[in-house]
Amino acid sequence: xxxxxxxSVLQNILVVTTIFMTLISTLCAASGxxxxxxxxxxxxxxxxxxxxxxxxxxxxxxxxEEWAMVQKKGNQFVVxxxxxYVNGFNTYWLMVFAADQSTRGKVTDVFKQAAxxxxxxxxxxxxxxxxxxxxxxxxxxxxxxxxDFVISEAKKYKIRxxxxxxxxxxxxxxxxxxxxxxxxxxxxxxxxxxxFSHPTLKSYYKAHTVLNRVNTLTNITYKDDxxxxxxxxxxxxxxxxxxxGDTLQEWIQEMAVFVKSVDPKHLVEIGLxxxxxxxxxxxxxxxxxxxxxxxxxxxxxNHQVLGVDFASVHVYADSWISxxxxxxxxxxxxSWIKAHIDDAEKYLGMPVVFAEFGVSTKDPGYNTSFxxxxxxxxxxxxxxxxxxxxSGGGSLLWQLFPDGTDxxxxxxxxxxxxxxxxxxxxxxxxxxLALFNSRCAWKCKWGCRKRSPLEFLYNDDx
Numbered sequence: 393x394x395x396x397x398x399x400s401v402l403q404n405i406l407v408v409t410t411i412f413m414t415l416i417s418t419l420c421a422a423s424g425x426x427x428x429x430x431x432x433x434x435x436x437x438x439x440x441x442x443x444x445x446x447x448x449x450x451x452x453x454x455x456x457e458e459w460a461m462v463q464k465k466g467n468q469f470v471v472x473x474x475x476x477y478v479n480g481f482n483t484y485w486l487m488v489f490a491a492d493q494s495t496r497g498k499v500t501d502v503f504k505q506a507a508x509x510x511x512x513x514x515x516x517x518x519x520x521x522x523x524x525x526x527x528x529x530x531x532x533x534x535x536x537x538x539x540d541f542v543i544s545e546a547k548k549y550k551i552r553x554x555x556x557x558x559x560x561x562x563x564x565x566x567x568x569x570x571x572x573x574x575x576x577x578x579x580x581x582x583x584x585x586x587x588f589s590h591p592t593l594k595s596y597y598k599a600h601t602v603l604n605r606v607n608t609l610t611n612i613t614y615k616d617d618x619x620x621x622x623x624x625x626x627x628x629x630x631x632x633x634x635x636x637g638d639t640l641q642e643w644i645q646e647m648a649v650f651v652k653s654v655d656p657k658h659l660v661e662i663g664l665x666x667x668x669x670x671x672x673x674x675x676x677x678x679x680x681x682x683x684x685x686x687x688x689x690x691x692x693x694n695h696q697v698l699g700v701d702f703a704s705v706h707v708y709a710d711s712w713i714s715x716x717x718x719x720x721x722x723x724x725x726x727s728w729i730k731a732h733i734d735d736a737e738k739y740l741g742m743p744v745v746f747a748e749f750g751v752s753t754k755d756p757g758y759n760t761s762f763x764x765x766x767x768x769x770x771x772x773x774x775x776x777x778x779x780x781x782x783s784g785g786g787s788l789l790w791q792l793f794p795d796g797t798d799x800x801x802x803x804x805x806x807x808x809x810x811x812x813x814x815x816x817x818x819x820x821x822x823x824x825l826a827l828f829n830s831r832c833a834w835k836c837k838w839g840c841r842k843r844s845p846l847e848f849l850y851n852d853d854x
Contacts (some may be wrong), residue, residue, distance in 0.1 A: 393826035433535045434802065441629060448516055461618045461657055464701045467736060467783040469659075469743055477778055477825045478745060478786025479818070480513030480554075481506055483793065485800060486548055487517060488564075491525040491538035499545055501794035505808050507549040508581065509815055510822025513621055514546060514830065515747055515788050518555035518602060521565025522573070523644075528565070531596045536605055543619050544609040552621035554747070555787075556663060557651075558597065559627045566627075570596055585633040585688075588643040603655045615655035622659035625652055629707065631688030637669045641697070648699030659701040665690050666705030666732055673724070678731040679809030680712035680724060691732070695740050702742050702785060705732045716756040722769050725749070729773045729784070736783035746770060750790040752803035764813055771821045786825075789818070 460472050469476040483502050489495040506514065518539060520527040527539060546553050559566030567587035574581050574593050587593050603615040603623070614620060631640040644662055653662050660701050668675040669690025678683050695703045707728055709721035712849040729746060736744040749770055770787050777784030793805040808815045 415804040426690075459547070459550070459618050462659060464659060464743065467741055467743055468781065469702070469785055472761050475829050477774075477784075477829055478513050478788070479511055479822045479825050480515065480786065480788040481489050481511050481792040482515045482748060482788050482790045484515075484517050484564075484791065486514075486542045487520060487527060487538045488525050491535075496541065498794050498797055499542060502792060503545055503549040503551055504791055505794055506551060507692070509808065509819040510826060511792070511818065512551060512822075513554060513786070513788060514551050515554040515556065515624070516542065517559070517627070518563055519558045519564060519566070521558065521569040521600075523569075525564050526565070527602075528600055531599060536602060537608060539602065539605075540607045540609050543607055543614070543617065547610070547617075547619040550852065552619055554622045554624055554661070555628045556621060556624040557602075558625075560629050561627070583633055585631050585639070588631055588639050594643070594646070598650055603651070613658060620658055622701070623655065624661050624663040624704070625651065626663045628665050629689065632686065634688050635670070635686045635692040637671070637688050637693065641690065641693060644694055644700070645697050648697050652699040661700055661702050661704045662694060662697075662700060663747070664689055664691060664694060664704050664706075666703075666707075666728070669693065675731065675735070678728060680709070680728075684712070692735055692739050695736075695742070700742075703732065703736050703740060703744040704747045705729075705744060706790075707746055709766075710752055710755045717751065717758055717762050721751075722765060725766060725769050726773050729770065733773075733777050733782055733784045740783075742783065744783050745785045746774070746787040748790040749787060750804040750806075754803040760811065760813060764817055767814065767817055771817070775821075775824065778825070 427549075444517075458472070462469055462471050462476055464470070465473070469478065486499050486502070490499050496641060503514070518527070522529065525538070527536060527603065543553060558570075562568040568584050570587050570593050571581050571584050573596060574586070574590065577592070579590065579592055581590065581593075587597075604613065606613050607617065611615070629640060631637075631643075634640070648660055648662070656671065665684075667684040667687060667689050668679055669685060669688075671690050671693040675692070681687055691705075692701070694700075705728070707725055709724045710717065713720060713724055732744050732746075736742055749766070751758065753800050767789070774784040774787055778781075790804050791802075791806070793801065793807050795807060795809055798805070806814055808818075
């Protein structure tokens with residue numbers, strides 16, 4: 393791979409965005425669509441023949457007062473009343489690596505590489521319950537310095553964090569660990585799903601929330617830090633012991649209000665996969681399989697809860713439909729995303745973030761071109777929503793890894809230095825969103841009678 397060329401391609405995003413932001417206000421005033429088309433052509437030429445401008449240095453020069461809380465305005469995210477559409481990624485293990493000086497540098501590496509392609513949000517675990525390098529060693533007993541580092545390092549690269557507070561699964565503890573703690577305390581528990589209903593286990597969860605911690609590196613309380621984009625109640629909650637969904641619904645209602653009572657400034661989301669349940673039988677046709685209706689989740693009902701600010705959905709055709717890759721995966725991905733955007737607009741009045749999506753290298757028939765096709769499908773479908781000012785708030789790749797962490801790969805890892813075509817797709821999408829996120833792009837979208845500038849930024853052959 394031509395390292396220098398790839399590096400320059402990945403670092404040109406800010407320059408392109410600057411071209412757009414400095415010219416588009418003039419274009420809005422003149423309603424000059426022809427001028428806008430010419431400007432887009434100039435930007436595309438820049439992508440083909442990039443300069444050596446450094447994205448990281450430019451971003452680090454941003455004034456602190458511009459680093460404001462992300463808020464929700466209707467069905468969109470805003471920062472300082474400007475739209476904020478999300479292009480982001482997952483790297484779940486950041487806190488575990490930050491806990492040891494020998495691996496801490498990998499946290500910096502992943503933020504640096506993510507920023508180089510314009511990624512602005514990282515979703516990661518703010519839990520590690522009773523495990524190796526634990527955050528929570530036992531109920532309400534913590535070692536939080538590693539999380540301090542993750543948050544402070546993210547801010548250096550102007551990346552905001554979605555912090556998940558626990559796991560449905562046993563990886564890094566999660567609800568099974570809470571049940572183990574409960575049994576050790578003498579509680580009569582029969583299922584991991586008792587996590588959602590037993591008063592003592594719910595009190596453990598409430599005691600876990602790290603929202604009131606003061607970061608030892610920045611001296612900022614977590615609940616006051618704009619680096620936190622949102623709190624996620626749980627990664628992929630399911631309650632299979634109650635397919636009606638009532639048990640999980642009551643837990644979501646209680647915990648969303650609780651988190652908001654502690655931290656009313658930040659956004660809150662649930663962490664759901666997006667399966668439709670008993671309350672919307674007319675929508676279960678969009679589920680990937682019949683089992684999805686039996687796991688105790690209910691997308692629309694769950695997200696109508698007080699305290700929940702935006703919806704979350706995961707997209708895994710290779711896990712839910714068939715492992716062998718095929719065009720059916722692309723068709724499902726598009727219809728799954730469209731269905732949830734429609735629901736977020738019609739029934740929820742909130743943004744929806746597709747918080748995990750990807751393709752595993754372990755899938756039979758896998759190739760890089762197919763992974764790029766899936767990513768393009770997600771990005772294109774979301775951009776169609778963005779152009780209309782819709783609820784498609786953004787997406788987060790599962791998952792981004794720096795060099796030298798292959799041993800952590802679950803099959804879905806993307807290492808940018810080894811995936812030039814994927815890196816370029818990500819960078820171009822970041823550029824498109826950066827244009828739309830500018831204040832004048834917002835005014836053009838809602839004030840100009842001409843076509844949205846974003847229409848010129850998506851061609852099927854790109």
